[in-house]
Amino acid sequence: MSTDLMPNRFRPGEVPLPAREAALIARRDAVLGASYRLQYRKPVHFVRGEGMWLYDPDDRAYLDFYNNVPSLGHCHPEVNAAMAEQAARISANTRYLEPRLVDYAERLIDTFPAQLDRVVFTCTGSESNDLALRIARLVSGGEGVIVTSYAYHGTSAAVAAVSPNLGAAVNLSPFVRMVTLPGTDGVADAQAGAFFEAQVRAAIVDLQRRGIGVAALLFDSIFSSDGVWIDPPGFIAGAVEAVREAGGLVIADEVQPGFGRTGAHMWGFERHGIVPDLVTLGKPMGNGFPIGAVVGRHAPMERFGQTARYSNTFAGNTVGIATADAVLTILQRDRILESVMRVSQRLRHGLDAVAAEVPGIRGIRNAGLFFGVDIGLPDSLPSQRRAMALDLVNALRDDGVLISTTSANEDALKIRPPLVCQDEHADLFLARFRAALEKVASAYTPA
């Protein structure tokens, strides 16, 4: 595992910076301090966004193949108009009756399997996962949470404590157990389900014999932080069954895969043919407006709602709701999922072609427009693979394309453009990607 807290980041002094950016960074460090890490060796400075593009103060354009929050593209005029129109009318909280909240809740629930018929709104994906853990612990009576070995689920105290991705500096809960994905262990597809289920069953036994009990299996169905290990479809079904037998709840963290990222489905868990007990939403829900939700089955949601007094001041306010409503309308009306399928296949074929012709790619995995691309030359050490991935990310940044890294060793590229990515953007990305890979690969090839 990489011990760097964030490999793709700015380190003072590593590369020379223009005076304008150096001055801004000095001011920034003085008030925001160490928590605020900038991406790239040479940080990017943006003042304008539009669709797939971000622009720096000199009006240089960067193709955004990284940001999954503005999934309808930067500064979507229709989304922004809906937000502004509602803000001018009323920003009501949920203690008052307001039809717009109910309308959207119904429309959102309609995109889920019928068993999932309740929603509670939040402001962030972290709040969604935090609330889902509260519900699961209350309903199950257990405390234990099972996650994958490099999972990241958010930033609240309870959620950070079940996010091994945060590294050794952030204490894990004594009640969390980690399980390995079949893909990262090289397990063949035919054995993947049995392998994963066996690990989850072992974790359950350990939690039970220590009196901790099982609250939940919490997973992101495309396992984005583990390196985008998505296949074979359905490999988590046995584990889901095991957790339910033990009285635990199944929580699908859809903050990354949800709202059509995978193209094939609105929700990532659908790929695996399961219906979770709780589903958590965030990032693209409002195309950038802070809004999230927990969608769940009737019984656990009602049990929690009747027992605990839960309120969230900003969550479900009508401005966020109107914004999210516009996002859902556009996703459906513009058939964004179909476009994601088409463009992601084009990107996949293009990346396969690059991999066949240029050295440096060890594997490519994708679910729709979320790609994990393993970097490294044959026989390169983990540290060399990580360095090469980082060089590639920075070469692309210098050529005006934004991506970053992922996986336990941080040697996989994380590529996830806004969902409005079209063929022309895919082709431009592929051309620049090929050029950058050729350059970086030659630098790592022994003369």
Add this chain to the structure above:
Amino acid sequence: MSTDLMPNRFRPGEVPLPAREAALIARRDAVLGASYRLQYRKPVHFVRGEGMWLYDPDDRAYLDFYNNVPSLGHCHPEVNAAMAEQAARISANTRYLEPRLVDYAERLIDTFPAQLDRVVFTCTGSESNDLALRIARLVSGGEGVIVTSYAYHGTSAAVAAVSPNLGAAVNLSPFVRMVTLPGTDGVADAQAGAFFEAQVRAAIVDLQRRGIGVAALLFDSIFSSDGVWIDPPGFIAGAVEAVREAGGLVIADEVQPGFGRTGAHMWGFERHGIVPDLVTLGKPMGNGFPIGAVVGRHAPMERFGQTARYSNTFAGNTVGIATADAVLTILQRDRILESVMRVSQRLRHGLDAVAAEVPGIRGIRNAGLFFGVDIGLPDSLPSQRRAMALDLVNALRDDGVLISTTSANEDALKIRPPLVCQDEHADLFLARFRAALEKVASAYTPA
């Protein structure tokens, strides 16, 4: 203590409802379920807001003396214009350089004592308190948190576990200790500081002898959920010193008192002449846009930032920042604090006059535009006082004025209008309040 999760709420069947509202509530219950409680016996239904007023679908106006989130008034056109203008330009995250984020962070820090020189943004007050607890626990090495007996600090798992206000159904952390406020125990002002300090010292001893250690004293400086117990100024100073001696951090939860609510100061802790280690912000910061922050001293903020990888997807995005920047500009430019002082004194005098002439008021406390008014006739039982407060809140609602209840017994009125409340609103409120109190008091007076 009241055992009702939320006394001022709608209970199906208690009063007849118009068909339009009954139908909307049925739809709402079907998707949002039990977590979503409506205020008032007869819920209010709003479709439009402007300044101090909210309007129902029949265009009936309600004077808002309750909502402390839109502190500049509902649908403030300048705030909304700043939000819309920024949303049309760029919604950048904090991994990229963007001058607006730095500008606002500097302006915000300038409103604090010099020792508080760092800020980390969040999306909600709950996220702010959750993060502050993470920082305090990391820096102190302790786990114990000291709060007041009826404190509410938010809704995440870690924060709900130190919020006794949530009632018996929400488990408290084994690491939290509750201390009583001198005011609720009837302690005279001259002994208040010693009384409070002694309780905090006893809590510290208990936490230490159990090996839990002291992470923080966490308090809202106007003690809003305990019933607005604010006097005498400075009574918390000895407790603050005791916590620091024990290696704990002092966290001022400014979600309610902050941004000028008290009129005398921008921040509530200033009333007590102390400088906290961490300060948490939320509610009015964006006049409704989901934004919060932790402001803190250099050492703990840097220690956390360098140790843990903390990121919050939506927090610090330039749309929220531009919105909060507009709020701060208007607060300062329009001298809102001076207006709060003037109008709150007028309200206080008016309430004192009502109390002198109409039976039913047992006490009045305020810090600026946050009032706690104890309701009850001489010799009435706690349950009668609670019922009378609830009747009064509902009588005012029926007369087009919004307030609610607070305190351990829920027999105090919570009155906190937007900060743009003017003399004319205060006078209108006082007239309707007097009439409602007369009506309710006579119903509770033996014939």
